[in-house]
Amino acid sequence: MPASYASRFDGISGSAIRDIFRLLTNPSIISFAGGNPASSALEPELISRLAQEALAENGVNILQYGQTEGYAPLRQSAAEFFRHNAVEARPDQVLPLVGSQQGLDLICKALINPGDAMLVESPAFLGALQTFKLYQARLVPIEMDEGGAIVEDIEKKIIAERPKLIYLIPTFQNPTGRTLALERRRRVARLANEYGVTLIEDDPYCDLRYRGEALPAIKSFDQGDNVLYLNSFSKIISPGLRVAAAVCTDEELMRKLIIGKQSTDVHSPTLNQAIIDKYLRSGLLEGHIKQICASYAAQMQKMQEMLEGFPKSVRFTRPDGGIFLWCELPKGFDATKLLPEATKRGVAYIPGDHFFALPGGHHNSLRLNFSNASLESIEKGMTLLKGLFVDQGL
Amino acid sequence: MPASYASRFDGISGSAIRDIFRLLTNPSIISFAGGNPASSALEPELISRLAQEALAENGVNILQYGQTEGYAPLRQSAAEFFRHNAVEARPDQVLPLVGSQQGLDLICKALINPGDAMLVESPAFLGALQTFKLYQARLVPIEMDEGGAIVEDIEKKIIAERPKLIYLIPTFQNPTGRTLALERRRRVARLANEYGVTLIEDDPYCDLRYRGEALPAIKSFDQGDNVLYLNSFSKIISPGLRVAAAVCTDEELMRKLIIGKQSTDVHSPTLNQAIIDKYLRSGLLEGHIKQICASYAAQMQKMQEMLEGFPKSVRFTRPDGGIFLWCELPKGFDATKLLPEATKRGVAYIPGDHFFALPGGHHNSLRLNFSNASLESIEKGMTLLKGLFVDQGL
Numbered sequence: 001m002p003a004s005y006a007s008r009f010d011g012i013s014g015s016a017i018r019d020i021f022r023l024l025t026n027p028s029i030i031s032f033a034g035g036n037p038a039s040s041a042l043e044p045e046l047i048s049r050l051a052q053e054a055l056a057e058n059g060v061n062i063l064q065y066g067q068t069e070g071y072a073p074l075r076q077s078a079a080e081f082f083r084h085n086a087v088e089a090r091p092d093q094v095l096p097l098v099g100s101q102q103g104l105d106l107i108c109k110a111l112i113n114p115g116d117a118m119l120v121e122s123p124a125f126l127g128a129l130q131t132f133k134l135y136q137a138r139l140v141p142i143e144m145d146e147g148g149a150i151v152e153d154i155e156k157k158i159i160a161e162r163p164k165l166i167y168l169i170p171t172f173q174n175p176t177g178r179t180l181a182l183e184r185r186r187r188v189a190r191l192a193n194e195y196g197v198t199l200i201e202d203d204p205y206c207d208l209r210y211r212g213e214a215l216p217a218i219k220s221f222d223q224g225d226n227v228l229y230l231n232s233f234s235k236i237i238s239p240g241l242r243v244a245a246a247v248c249t250d251e252e253l254m255r256k257l258i259i260g261k262q263s264t265d266v267h268s269p270t271l272n273q274a275i276i277d278k279y280l281r282s283g284l285l286e287g288h289i290k291q292i293c294a295s296y297a298a299q300m301q302k303m304q305e306m307l308e309g310f311p312k313s314v315r316f317t318r319p320d321g322g323i324f325l326w327c328e329l330p331k332g333f334d335a336t337k338l339l340p341e342a343t344k345r346g347v348a349y350i351p352g353d354h355f356f357a358l359p360g361g362h363h364n365s366l367r368l369n370f371s372n373a374s375l376e377s378i379e380k381g382m383t384l385l386k387g388l389f390v391d392q393g394l
Numbered sequence: 395m396p397a398s399y400a401s402r403f404d405g406i407s408g409s410a411i412r413d414i415f416r417l418l419t420n421p422s423i424i425s426f427a428g429g430n431p432a433s434s435a436l437e438p439e440l441i442s443r444l445a446q447e448a449l450a451e452n453g454v455n456i457l458q459y460g461q462t463e464g465y466a467p468l469r470q471s472a473a474e475f476f477r478h479n480a481v482e483a484r485p486d487q488v489l490p491l492v493g494s495q496q497g498l499d500l501i502c503k504a505l506i507n508p509g510d511a512m513l514v515e516s517p518a519f520l521g522a523l524q525t526f527k528l529y530q531a532r533l534v535p536i537e538m539d540e541g542g543a544i545v546e547d548i549e550k551k552i553i554a555e556r557p558k559l560i561y562l563i564p565t566f567q568n569p570t571g572r573t574l575a576l577e578r579r580r581r582v583a584r585l586a587n588e589y590g591v592t593l594i595e596d597d598p599y600c601d602l603r604y605r606g607e608a609l610p611a612i613k614s615f616d617q618g619d620n621v622l623y624l625n626s627f628s629k630i631i632s633p634g635l636r637v638a639a640a641v642c643t644d645e646e647l648m649r650k651l652i653i654g655k656q657s658t659d660v661h662s663p664t665l666n667q668a669i670i671d672k673y674l675r676s677g678l679l680e681g682h683i684k685q686i687c688a689s690y691a692a693q694m695q696k697m698q699e700m701l702e703g704f705p706k707s708v709r710f711t712r713p714d715g716g717i718f719l720w721c722e723l724p725k726g727f728d729a730t731k732l733l734p735e736a737t738k739r740g741v742a743y744i745p746g747d748h749f750f751a752l753p754g755g756h757h758n759s760l761r762l763n764f765s766n767a768s769l770e771s772i773e774k775g776m777t778l779l780k781g782l783f784v785d786q787g788l
């Protein structure tokens with residue numbers, strides 16, 4: 001055993017979530033715990049064909065060392081693709097990543113000293129919280145309502161805490177499914193510009209919209225290069241390929257991200273970037289997204305119908321898209337304590353506690369994922385969940 | 395521009411090397427600067443076939459989220475493969491990585507607090523030095539001779555500096571090509587065990603041996619789980635696929651590496667792991683390695699023959715394998731200052747300065763790579779280099 005570990009690991013156990021995910025390898029448990037796209041939405045034959053084409057056309061380039069800045073054709077096609085979210089960027093402002101998670105790691109590497117403040121939604125994506133904690137950021141929760149993060153609270157905390165970073169998932173947020181309202185997007189961009197704070201806009205779910213009109217990204221309102229935009233191909237093409245991209249219009253910050261990436265993995269695997277590039281240029285993506293949206297919409301609706309059959313004291317979100325619902329039981333219920341019994345009965349979720357930067361007071365909440373469960377499994381799993389909660393006195 | 399960057403970037407410019415590599419995109423320059431395998435050794439057709447097979451057999455699993463711990467078949471086949479270096483590990487002690495560089499990042503993440511001491515060879519691999527500097531390690535150079543790092547100096551500096559880590563490339567070292575002698579391997583493992591210091595054994599070149607007998611890895615002498623072994627498929631299969639693996643027999647450290655990796659990229663791309671796994675199981679790798687060794691041996695010999703035609707005041711290493719030669723000009727020559735003129739004449743190298751943890755006194759050295767240059771290019775490039783040095787008064 002090494003003499004001592006780095007202090008960034010103090011208080012990091014990583015065990016709770018890892019234990020939950022270990023449970024999910026048990027195929028007899030209906031899992032609403034993950035954040036996986038539907039396995040039926042994955043396209044091994046198409047990906048295989050795109051890989052063959054890429055290697056046939058450009059094989060030596062793909063297999064040789066590449067540039068840290070990324071595979072040039074993908075920088076171009078991704079820049080083009082992001083336009084539909086109103087994100088305007090030149091190819092050299094796009095940095096391909098090994099998943100958006102790498103973007104979170106690199107932006108922290110560039111900016112965060114131990115003790116620096118960061119504003120995070122409350123609740124927030126747990127994988128992001130773990131990254132921020134490993135950089136020993138001081139996490140300051142932002143209040144939310146049905147319209148997403150509350151801008152007045154952001155401004156108050158910018159003034160009080162002088163944060164280095166603000167982290168938001170504005171569209172179909174993980175874990176709540178909530179979407180930041182249009183006017184708030186404009187205002188939060190203005191705050192980032194005015195106070196010179198870097199805002200991370202993490203946007204992996206924006207294309208999974210089942211109703212209502214698409215909203216422009218916060219990045220589209222950025223007048224001062226303060227917004228770092230992250231998007232991922234994990235939810236719409238494949239998470240296993242691990243391809244995402246950052247849009248960074250601040251040149252000096254981009255340079256830091258690239259140096260950080262160089263020292264982290266030299267460059268992203270080129271074959272994977274080439275596959276995604278070919279997919280983006282194939283003209284097939286729009287149809288594929290329509291198809292998965294149709295399925296996910298039905299799955300979300302089924303889960304909400306089932307929740308409507310729970311006692312009225314159970315509250316849940318009604319998102320316009322994404323892959324998650326957020327559920328609140330009456331005070332006194334403890335989703336963490338109930339999880340072992342839930343999995344014993346054959347259903348899993350993630351207790352809400354894990355999504356909060358600061359401990360306490362959220363034991364009665366849970367996150368439910370519907371994208372990787374059939375209508376039948378949703379019916380069965382939600383029936384099991386209702387039975388459990390009712391048996392506990394709901 | 396963000397308010398301020400993290401202090402880990404103080405003094406990190408990353409510019410010198412990046413500028414050199416930018417030069418290399420100019421195809422009219424003969425480059426001995428990189429560390430690339432020969433482009434002719436890359437096998438797009440075979441890789442394409444392996445990708446097709448993997449996706450046909452196991453496509454959904456490959457495209458869905460995978461485990462941070464890595465793709466189970468590769469953990470098994472890599473553990474098996476490492477046996478030929480006398481590294482004995484169970485599959486659960488193998489962690490697939492996005493290049494060995496990621497192993498360096500993760501071990502620093504697990505162990506290094508700013509100011510912690512690390513022992514590094516002098517000279518050492520510059521990509522590693524950059525990673526260590528970004529973790530604000532205090533780098534302590536170890537003296538070397540023709541037999542590699544000097545063990546007495548390591549022990550002296552362990553006692554004086556109490557380092558958290560020792561970093562060695564024991565076989566065909568980057569940049570010198572030197573190999574740590576057998577008895578030193580045994581002794582350095584014993585030091586790591588005795589003083590409880592973690593030793594990183596970075597071993598990407600071990601299979602590129604052109605003469606002499608293979609030496610067992612330092613890891614094979616590790617009696618106390620203090621040696622973290624890194625190996626890569628970049629030099630023998632493809633760097634663009636970005637697949638390497640760590641062997642870590644310390645369970646608690648492995649857990650920290652996995653948590654660190656989870657927060658960095660969630661998991662390595664599965665398709666790439668599956669391709670390497672299939673290659674390892676194909677029975678084709680041994681023949682492929684024999685073939686590239688035959689070419690590289692001829693390239694090394696050609697470069698050495700050319701160096702023998704330089705004035706006798708030029709000294710250079712005579713490795714038994716690998717892809718680099720280390721070259722020392724007489725004192726007074728400055729390889730950094732001469733580089734612009736070299737590239738103007740059509741040849742590039744990396745000035746030796748970049749490979750030293752502490753500045754100063756190494757201006758007369760340079761690293762030459764021969765693996766990605768034809769015999770003809772080597773003849774031509776070395777003639778240009780000789781002309782330049784002679785014109786400068788060599």
